[in-house]
Amino acid sequence: MTLLAVGSIAFDDLETPMGIRSHLLGGSATYFSISASNFYSIRLVAVVGDDFGSAEEAVYREHSINLDGVIRQPGSCFHWKGRYGLNMNEAHTIQTDLNVFANFVPNLPDNYKNTPYLFLGNIDPCLQLEVINQMSARPKWIALDTMNFWIDGSRDALEKVIKKIDILLINEAEAKSLSKESNVMKAAKIINSMGPKTVVIKRGEYGAMLVTPDICFPVPAMPIENIIDPTGAGDTFAGGFLGYLASQGNLEETSLKYAMFVGTIAASFTIENFGIEKIASVSMSDFQGRLKHFLEILRMPEL
């Protein structure tokens, strides 16, 4: 059983108050798949350029991520250059070069078309729809991420694809923009009515909130003292959340709530070093140890 993820593979140049790094392997599909691979078998659909070599490929292979759906095009990988100030909640984009990503059209290998779980990373909603249409059977669930660029510029296509999905992961400002509602609880419920019965509102350093027609479950972020680089925290959260959910094989309340903690812990590792350095090397016992510690921190006092 596998989870199919579609998204971007990129090289990032990053500047945070803790240092400067260039040409780091990144992109939403990279953070997502490495994080999810701790819990489930992952298949990847993405595009890379000539600058994606065997060293990069090895990173995914080490996590048993299937790359049959990753196509190579002449040119360079997607490139993002960003900077964070002391308020690491906010990224300032310095440069974006779409490169081979500009003409990316997902084309699923035949052996991918019946994958039971599907995650549509943050790409053009028309392409997200195209991926759904290429599936030979409707997946058990479809999850999706998006951003303001598509909410503002491709609302019709986005609403069309959102109608077909089960789980939406979205940050708080984008949820308000998508729903045209400034109260986050009302916003989540409006999004529930647009299609996805499960909505996860990502709130950066303030954690995340799960909203379904039956439950509302806010989870604070794991308190981290040494934040090095917040890049990829949201994608890592999505990977932990969905990888764990796929491993459970259901969308029951207990699975959803526990998945919120798994996503939170995954994100907490990512931000402790530049790029994927920490999340790609964390052991399952370290992961379980921090998860246990976090659940202990949050434990309700007995009166």
Next chain:
Amino acid sequence: MTLLAVGSIAFDDLETPMGIRSHLLGGSATYFSISASNFYSIRLVAVVGDDFGSAEEAVYREHSINLDGVIRQPGSCFHWKGRYGLNMNEAHTIQTDLNVFANFVPNLPDNYKNTPYLFLGNIDPCLQLEVINQMSARPKWIALDTMNFWIDGSRDALEKVIKKIDILLINEAEAKSLSKESNVMKAAKIINSMGPKTVVIKRGEYGAMLVTPDICFPVPAMPIENIIDPTGAGDTFAGGFLGYLASQGNLEETSLKYAMFVGTIAASFTIENFGIEKIASVSMSDFQGRLKHFLEILRMPEL
């Protein structure tokens, strides 16, 4: 056994996306004492003007709040006019008239001087220090609130009073400013080392975080769909938190953690109507009901 609170009594003019109200009874001491009075017996030290009449006095009397320490001066009560946009986390001050508050010097009645619990609301740190000096015996604990105005303009006096207290309640931006540290966890630990062993970081709609040398306990806000007016949420939180703590008579971990939930629920009622309207009228059974519901919402899933 009683809790002594020092702070402001005011009349507020408020504008939120949900409506406009003028001449509402407010001020930090008002929100605090009404909220705390649900759990403990409260004594108030404040100053009012000629416009504070029997109708206003009745509000405190109904909550059995002792007003022996409230002095009347010629002139008008402190007046604040503020506006909130759709992002109700942020208040825009339109007008502030200190009025009788400008020359306020706390002068404790003799029967107040041995009160076992002391809350120093957000006033000039020199006056907060003066109140401590007027106490005949060191209270079992002293709690304090402050704001950027004093952090920026009266740091020496503030650091002097902070050294003498046990509990600091402070919002996130102010905690970062006071500690000169942008990471909230590090900021809280620095403040621990400045004096107060218990620090509560208030994060508005994102909840609050308790930090002591032994524990870090983040609590999300109660999700509220119909926010009418956020004025006083922080003071109401402080009232619930400290009123409950006083009722427990200790600063043990269980008491502190439970107090975080009590403060959270108190604040959630305040924001559901203008001014003190909701928090002043909520029944203990409604309060307990929502607290139970909130603890249920946050309940950890059993795997």
